[in-house]
Amino acid sequence: MSEDGIRLSPTSYVVLGLIHLRGPSTPYELESAVRKSVEYFWTFPHSQLYREPDRLTASGHLTVDQEPGGRRRKVFALTPRGRSALDTWLTRPVEDVFEMRDEAVLQLFFSDQLTATALVDLARHEIALYQRRLDEYERIAARELPRHGQDRRMAPLRLGIKLAEAFREFWEEIAADPPPPTPVPDPVDGPPGRLC
């Protein structure tokens, strides 16, 4: 897709974007920037922040400058090509919408042989998780509000809160009124059910 070689994944753009915001950075600095920024909606382990800049350097999107002694840190900087890749991406409409890909939801889908109480247990567990998640979000929001107010950097956080609330409400409904399992299909009459 890109003229030469590598494919740029969202991870690539996180790296390019953060270096653009911060200026030349070491992987370690990127890691801490991630922790302070996108981590709440896009996590990754630190090893990626060492590997991905190398890839982007090989493809000409970054340059690297390594300290000769001491910690031999690698400082990565944007090249014009990297900058332009970032700009292009920013205005390219994304075709994929979200996917739930939520393991607990998968369990629910396949939960036919679970008793109602077991299901309620799962739901309560999820409620607790989302409540905790919401608490984290609120803490971040409170911390960032004075600096970021309602600017663009805050918007994803508002979305995160919206979504976590939706999940929590969903599981609360399940816990309050656990839906019955799907009746076992009678092989005699009618075609097999659609949602199986």
Next chain:
Amino acid sequence: MSEDGIRLSPTSYVVLGLIHLRGPSTPYELESAVRKSVEYFWTFPHSQLYREPDRLTASGHLTVDQEPGGRRRKVFALTPRGRSALDTWLTRPVEDVFEMRDEAVLQLFFSDQLTATALVDLARHEIALYQRRLDEYERIAARELPRHGQDRRMAPLRLGIKLAEAFREFWEEIAADPPPPTPVPDPVDGPPGRLC
């Protein structure tokens, strides 16, 4: 984690779960079952539905029976071990909550140099995507309602609708009232902003 060898991913449980629901199945049948069931919240390409059963067979969770002639289809069936893995998974609390991992949200986060109108374009695009998604969900819901009513197999769909609505509303707010870019930090006073 499992006693011998392989790690079971959510994909593995989709395969185990569907075979449990349908009985012995070929990958092709699994594919069509996926299309009719979990696909709307957990997609995968058909190649996985050929590879994953092989893995699960190697680990003793499935057995395979291949037709000698014709299409030489492989029919996979649950073993007791596969069945028990499924049961265990069903009651194991999931520790991971959802992650947005939404590329458009990432764009928004890094959209500082975008004009308000360009941002509105992105938002409108997203609104259209989610509207389409919602239409699909409503179509599925209408189709399945008579058979599945309010049972467990329908619950994920309700969640999907809730979430897609949350996304759509979010982008509608962005489009109606595009937030300002984050002010460029003044390097003179104060530490660098948290959300960068």
Next chain:
DNA sequence: CGAGACATGTAAGGGGTTACATGATTTA
């Protein structure tokens, strides 16, 4: 100056996506 924390990487393996490739059935 020793211990712990901070900082910086590498290696291996796996799961998933993309792409390729071909056999079998149906239909015109």
Next chain:
DNA sequence: TAAATCATGTAACCCCTTACATGTCTCG
């Protein structure tokens, strides 16, 4: 019976995760 479609798989690559491994600073 040829074309189109349905059906069935394989191969390669790549990103990501997990795990390992080590060096450097800082503070008591």
